[in-house]
Amino acid sequence: MDFNHYLSELSTSIQSIPSSDDFRFNYNIPEFRRLIDELTRKSQSMLNKIGSSDHIWGPGSSFPADIDDAYEWIVNANDDVLELVNEVVDEFHKVLKEQDMEEGEDGFFKIKKGKNGIGYFGDDGNETKPKVSFHVHTLRKPQYHYNLAVDNSNQPFEHVWLEKSEDGERFIHPLEKLSVLDFVDKDIENLVPLKPPPMECTPFKLVEEVNGLKELAAKLSSVNEFAVDLEHNQYRSFQGLTCLMQISTRTEDFIVDTLKLRDHVGTHLREVFKDPTKKKVLHGADRDIVWLQRDFGIYVCNMFDTGQASRVLKMERYSLQHLLQHFCGVTANKEYQNADWRARPLPDVMIKYGREDTHYLLYIYDLMRIKLFELSKESESPDDPLLDVYKRSYNVCMQLYEKELLTDNSYLNLKGLRRAGFNGQQLAVVSGLYEWRDVLARAEDESTGYILPNKVILEIAKHMPVTASNLRRLIAERSRLPYVERNHDIVVNIVRHSMQNAEAFEEAALRLKEEQAAFEEAALRLKEEQAASVSNVASVKDGTEAPQSHSSNSKDECAANGSIGIENGTIASTLKENGANTGACEATRLGNSVSEENGFPDKKGKKDIKVEQIGSSVNLPCHSILGNNAKCTITVDLDSDSDDMM
Incomplete structure (x- = not known):
C-alpha cells in the first residue's frame, strides 16, 4: 500500500x-x-x-501520540507536501524554459521563439538566461543514497594516513621530508608551451565505476604532470562533500564521480598524488587540499598553484576565469561555479563546465612558468619568482584539515554577534541556539546554516519569542527553515531557559561591547589618518610641504597588514604614507588579538575548553535547553536508507 493510497483511504473514512x-x-x-x-x-x-515514511519526511518523523502534537504534525506535513508540489512545479517550468517550451492553448507544449530565434523568457516577457540553483530541494541526499560513512563527532579529525611525530603530538605531512627546491623546474628557457586541442576533439571519460578508477590511476602513473580540480557542496552536510574530481593530462580529460566512488578514490589515487616526481597543477588550491585529505586521505606533494602564480605575476585578477580568458581566449560560464554538484545524472552543461576547469590548466601552467622566468631576468631582486610560487604552493599543501569543534565559547565566533550589542539575556539565547543547531547539524549531517542561519539566531535572540506563535511570526518572512518549523516548541524552550541563565553571560556581553567600541574607535582613527594622508599628498602637489610623521611604527611593521577588514564596512587600503601607519598598526593588532568577526580568540585557540566529546552519538550538555545538568543524546546513523525532508 503506497503513500497516496493511505491518504485516500483515510480521507474517505x-x-x-x-x-x-x-x-x-x-x-x-x-x-x-x-x-x-x-x-x-x-x-x-x-x-x-x-x-x-522516512523517504518523504526524513528519519525520526513518526506520528506523535499526543493529540495536540498530532494536529501540529499533520499541519506541518501538509505544508511539506504542498511545498514539495510547488518545488516540483517550479522545476518543471524551469525545464520548460531550458527546453524553450511553453504550454499552448490546446494543452500541448510547443517551442517558444523570440525575435532572434529560440530563447529564454522571464515573467516580464523579456529574454533572459535561466538561473542556476545552488540548492536543488528535490535532490535525495547522497549520504543516504550512497550510504556514505560520515564522522561528525565532536573530536579532532584523525589523519590516519599520516605518520605521527616521535612525541605523538602532531601528524607529519610527507612534504616535510622533501625540499621545495626538489620541485622547481630546471630548464625553463627551452620550454615550449603545449596548447591543448579543442575540448570536442579531446578524449573524455566520466569515471563512475571502480574499474574506470583503476584505469585512471594507471594512466596518471604513466605521465609526469596532470591538472586537478574539485567541485564541492557545503550546504547539505556538516563538514561538506566533495562531489566531483576533474583531472586532465596533456591528451585526455576525466571526471570522477567522487560521491559514487568515495570509498575507492583514496585507495587508487592516493599514491599518485603523493608521488613527488609527478607535478600536480591546481588553481586556488587552499580548499581543494583539505577536501582531498578529509574525504579521501589524499596528501599532495609537488604542486604548482596557478592562483599563487597569478599573485606573484601581479596579474589584473587572480581568478581562473580571468586566466582562461587572458591566456586561452576562453570565456568560462561561471554560472555553474556554485551549482548543486550533488545532481545526478550530471547535465552536459555541468560536465562541460567541469572539464573547462582543468582542460586548459597545463597550458596555462606552461605560459606562467615562462613569464615567471622572464620576470626573474628583468628584476633586480635576488628573490626568484618561480621559486616563490613553489614555496607558496608548498605551504598550501602543508595545511592539515581540522574539523569544526564545539566548545563552551564557540558561540562567540558567530558572525555579526559583536555588532549586535546584545545584553546577557540575549547572549544566553545565542549560546543556547548555537549549541542546539550544532548538535542537530552533526546528527542530521546538515550544515549549521541550513539548520538555523546565523542571521536567524541573531533575530531570535534580539526579540526572544517565548511562544510558538511569536516565533512563527518572527521567521515568517524568512526562507523555508524545515528544522525550525518542525521544532518550534524546542526553540521556544531554549529561549525561555536561556533567558533564565542571563547572569552567566553578563561578563561576556560587556566584553563584546568593549571590543566593538575599541574596534570602531580604531577604524575611525584609521579613516581620519587616511584622509590626512590624502590631504598631505594634495599639499605636496600644491607646493606646500607636508608635516613629517613621528610615528614609532615603521612601514615594515605594517607591510603585511595593509588591508584591514572592518565588520561595519570594509576599509581596504595599502598604506603608503607614514601618517597612516599608527592607526593601521593599532587596528591590525586589535584585529589579530581577537576573533576577526567578534573580538574573541580564534576557535582553534579554544580547543582546551572542551564540551563533552561526541563519540558514536552526539552527547552534549543541554543546560541551555533543559535548564539543568541533563544530557541530550542524538545518535548519528547515516546507514539507514532514509531521505532528507526536502
Whole structure:
C-alpha cells in the first residue's frame, strides 16, 4: 500500500463519520462504538505508516501520540507536501524554459521563439538566461543514497594516513621530508608551451565505476604532470562533500564521480598524488587540499598553484576565469561555479563546465612558468619568482584539515554577534541556539546554516519569542527553515531557559561591547589618518610641504597588514604614507588579538575548553535547553536508507 493510497483511504473514512451531538448520541450504541474504535485503530495505523515514511519526511518523523502534537504534525506535513508540489512545479517550468517550451492553448507544449530565434523568457516577457540553483530541494541526499560513512563527532579529525611525530603530538605531512627546491623546474628557457586541442576533439571519460578508477590511476602513473580540480557542496552536510574530481593530462580529460566512488578514490589515487616526481597543477588550491585529505586521505606533494602564480605575476585578477580568458581566449560560464554538484545524472552543461576547469590548466601552467622566468631576468631582486610560487604552493599543501569543534565559547565566533550589542539575556539565547543547531547539524549531517542561519539566531535572540506563535511570526518572512518549523516548541524552550541563565553571560556581553567600541574607535582613527594622508599628498602637489610623521611604527611593521577588514564596512587600503601607519598598526593588532568577526580568540585557540566529546552519538550538555545538568543524546546513523525532508 503506497503513500497516496493511505491518504485516500483515510480521507474517505473520515467523511462518513457524524459530527457534534449526532456523534455523541450514536457513540452510545455498541455497534457504532465498535465501528468507530475499529476506524480509529485503522486511522492511527495509517497515520503511523504515513509518519514513518522516512523517504518523504526524513528519519525520526513518526506520528506523535499526543493529540495536540498530532494536529501540529499533520499541519506541518501538509505544508511539506504542498511545498514539495510547488518545488516540483517550479522545476518543471524551469525545464520548460531550458527546453524553450511553453504550454499552448490546446494543452500541448510547443517551442517558444523570440525575435532572434529560440530563447529564454522571464515573467516580464523579456529574454533572459535561466538561473542556476545552488540548492536543488528535490535532490535525495547522497549520504543516504550512497550510504556514505560520515564522522561528525565532536573530536579532532584523525589523519590516519599520516605518520605521527616521535612525541605523538602532531601528524607529519610527507612534504616535510622533501625540499621545495626538489620541485622547481630546471630548464625553463627551452620550454615550449603545449596548447591543448579543442575540448570536442579531446578524449573524455566520466569515471563512475571502480574499474574506470583503476584505469585512471594507471594512466596518471604513466605521465609526469596532470591538472586537478574539485567541485564541492557545503550546504547539505556538516563538514561538506566533495562531489566531483576533474583531472586532465596533456591528451585526455576525466571526471570522477567522487560521491559514487568515495570509498575507492583514496585507495587508487592516493599514491599518485603523493608521488613527488609527478607535478600536480591546481588553481586556488587552499580548499581543494583539505577536501582531498578529509574525504579521501589524499596528501599532495609537488604542486604548482596557478592562483599563487597569478599573485606573484601581479596579474589584473587572480581568478581562473580571468586566466582562461587572458591566456586561452576562453570565456568560462561561471554560472555553474556554485551549482548543486550533488545532481545526478550530471547535465552536459555541468560536465562541460567541469572539464573547462582543468582542460586548459597545463597550458596555462606552461605560459606562467615562462613569464615567471622572464620576470626573474628583468628584476633586480635576488628573490626568484618561480621559486616563490613553489614555496607558496608548498605551504598550501602543508595545511592539515581540522574539523569544526564545539566548545563552551564557540558561540562567540558567530558572525555579526559583536555588532549586535546584545545584553546577557540575549547572549544566553545565542549560546543556547548555537549549541542546539550544532548538535542537530552533526546528527542530521546538515550544515549549521541550513539548520538555523546565523542571521536567524541573531533575530531570535534580539526579540526572544517565548511562544510558538511569536516565533512563527518572527521567521515568517524568512526562507523555508524545515528544522525550525518542525521544532518550534524546542526553540521556544531554549529561549525561555536561556533567558533564565542571563547572569552567566553578563561578563561576556560587556566584553563584546568593549571590543566593538575599541574596534570602531580604531577604524575611525584609521579613516581620519587616511584622509590626512590624502590631504598631505594634495599639499605636496600644491607646493606646500607636508608635516613629517613621528610615528614609532615603521612601514615594515605594517607591510603585511595593509588591508584591514572592518565588520561595519570594509576599509581596504595599502598604506603608503607614514601618517597612516599608527592607526593601521593599532587596528591590525586589535584585529589579530581577537576573533576577526567578534573580538574573541580564534576557535582553534579554544580547543582546551572542551564540551563533552561526541563519540558514536552526539552527547552534549543541554543546560541551555533543559535548564539543568541533563544530557541530550542524538545518535548519528547515516546507514539507514532514509531521505532528507526536502
